Amino acid sequence: SPRNLHNTSIENSPLQVFVRAKKRINDIFVEIEEYVVETVRFIDDHPAEVKIVDVEESQQFHSYVQKVSGIRSVLSRDHMKVAFFGRTSNGKSSVINAMLREKILPSGIGHTTNCFCQVEGVDGKEAYLIKEDSDEKLNVINIRQLANALCQEKLNESSLVRIFWPREQCSLLRDDVVFVDSPGVDVSPNLDDWIDNHCLNADVFVLVLNAESTMTLAEKSFFHEVSKRLSKPNIFVLNNRWDASACEPEFQDSVKAQHQERCVDFLVKELKVNTVKEAEERVFFVSARETLQARIQEAAGQPAHTGALAEGFQNRYFEFQDFERKFEECISKSAVKTKFEQHSSRGKSIARDMRLMLDGIYERAGVIRNQKMEQKKLLIDRIAITEQHLMTLTREMKLKIHNMVEEVEQKVCKTLNEEI
Numbered sequence: 412s413p414r415n416l417h418n419t420s421i422e423n424s425p426l427q428v429f430v431r432a433k434k435r436i437n438d439i440f441v442e443i444e445e446y447v448v449e450t451v452r453f454i455d456d457h458p459a460e461v462k463i464v465d466v467e468e469s470q471q472f473h474s475y476v477q478k479v480s481g482i483r484s485v486l487s488r489d490h491m492k493v494a495f496f497g498r499t500s501n502g503k504s505s506v507i508n509a510m511l512r513e514k515i516l517p518s519g520i521g522h523t524t525n526c527f528c529q530v531e532g533v534d535g536k537e538a539y540l541i542k543e544d545s546d547e548k549l550n551v552i553n554i555r556q557l558a559n560a561l562c563q564e565k566l567n568e569s570s571l572v573r574i575f576w577p578r579e580q581c582s583l584l585r586d587d588v589v590f591v592d593s594p595g596v597d598v599s600p601n602l603d604d605w606i607d608n609h610c611l612n613a614d615v616f617v618l619v620l621n622a623e624s625t626m627t628l629a630e631k632s633f634f635h636e637v638s639k640r641l642s643k644p645n646i647f648v649l650n651n652r653w654d655a656s657a658c659e660p661e662f663q664d665s666v667k668a669q670h671q672e673r674c675v676d677f678l679v680k681e682l683k684v685n686t687v688k689e690a691e692e693r694v695f696f697v698s699a700r701e702t703l704q705a706r707i708q709e710a711a712g713q714p715a716h717t718g719a720l721a722e723g724f725q726n727r728y729f730e731f732q733d734f735e736r737k738f739e740e741c742i743s744k745s746a747v748k749t750k751f752e753q754h755s756s757r758g759k760s761i762a763r764d765m766r767l768m769l770d771g772i773y774e775r776a777g778v779i780r781n782q783k784m785e786q787k788k789l790l791i792d793r794i795a796i797t798e799q800h801l802m803t804l805t806r807e808m809k810l811k812i813h814n815m816v817e818e819v820e821q822k823v824c825k826t827l828n829e830e831i
């Protein structure tokens with residue numbers, strides 16, 4: 412059944428590359444932390460009268476404890492981030508919902524998101540949202556309420572609303588993928604703010620186009636700006652609403668070829684982020700609305716396509732899955748590189764610095780030990796000489812006493828003789 416298929420695909424999902432790497436690097440930092448803490452304890456415990464470690468060194472060792480625990484806390488928050496861009500109503504929210512297999516983000520007329528919306532996983536069963544500059548957890552009971560919460564206030568177009576959704580309900584959230592939906596690039600964006608606040612740490616960008624029209628200048632310039640600031644960003648292009656073309660089958664192939672060529676040219680010739688071969692694997696023709704509907708049906712135990720579906724549904728559905736697979740491969744590789752490469756080089760440099768310092772201390776301890784041995788040897792020599800002296804002295808004394816005794820004896824004898 413489709414559900415089983417979905418379950419097995421979780422097990423060998425390419426996202427596991429990131430999940431496993433995160434676990435491994437975390438385990439390594441647990442070890443480094445133990446090592447650092449033990450070293451500091453050893454340094455602190457050594458008697459102060461033995462001046463091997465000075466105050467500065469001791470402070471340095473204490474700073475490593477903080478550094479390592481800092482890295483561990485960043486590491487625990489590391490995730491894979493994908494950001495969606497495109498004009499309003501091209502279907503960005505629908506694409507995210509389709510990937511999450513649930514209507515989480517409000518979509519459709521009147522529900523235009525006028526700020527950035529981030530969806531991330533959270534432990535437990537409660538969904539909630541947090542607005543920028545606030546710690547208050549607002550309950551999200553249903554999608555209508557969420558939509559109202561997002562539309563009620565005039566939120567700054569660059570601000571961020573974070574939606575926390577139960578991890579267990581979606582494999583992508585469980586595996587630490589974070590989704591960012593943007594306001595349409597047609598709403599006169601403050602590009603610098605957008606890029607600084609929401610794009611610099613994104614691992615993958617998805618440009619959602621409307622397949623019924625051509626790529627606009629606003630959409631292009633946004634990505635020109637992004638690729639100026641980031642070297643070779645990973646960009647996927649979704650020609651969405653491809654179901655609409657099904658009513659005009661006579662033009663479908665030529666329209667598709669035209670879109671495909673333009674998108675590939677955009678990535679290869681304009682942005683210069685891909686080779687032609689790579690770019691061809693980055694452009695897809697999909698219908699987010701159909702995919703979402705199909706998945707909601709499947710989750711309810713019904714077949715994916717009941718009711719009146721446009722011609723070619725199955726192909727578009729497969730193409731969406733193909734996109735997801737390539738997206739997962741790309742995002743997990745990119746996130747491992749961008750996030751963990753830094754941690755591992757910092758971990759290495761901490762270990763190297765500590766080793767150098769410990770080597771220095773060991774050497775100094777050796778020098779001090781040799782000095783003490785030298786002193787001890789001198790002392791022993793001196794004692795030997797003294798002993799020698801003493802022996803000579805004793806011998807001489809003995810002789811003298813002997814002589815004296817003899818002398819006294821003689822004197823006594825003599826006196827006695829005289830008396831008699």
Ligand code: GDP
Nearest residue numbers: 499500501502503504505518519652698699700
């Ligand atoms: P956003 O503003 O880019 O986030 O676009 P939304 O996801 O809110 O979609 C705008 C409207 O287009 C909604 O009414 C969606 O149901 C509809 N829509 C989204 N994707 C598709 C699609 O693939 N095919 C069709 N026919 N309609 C779509």
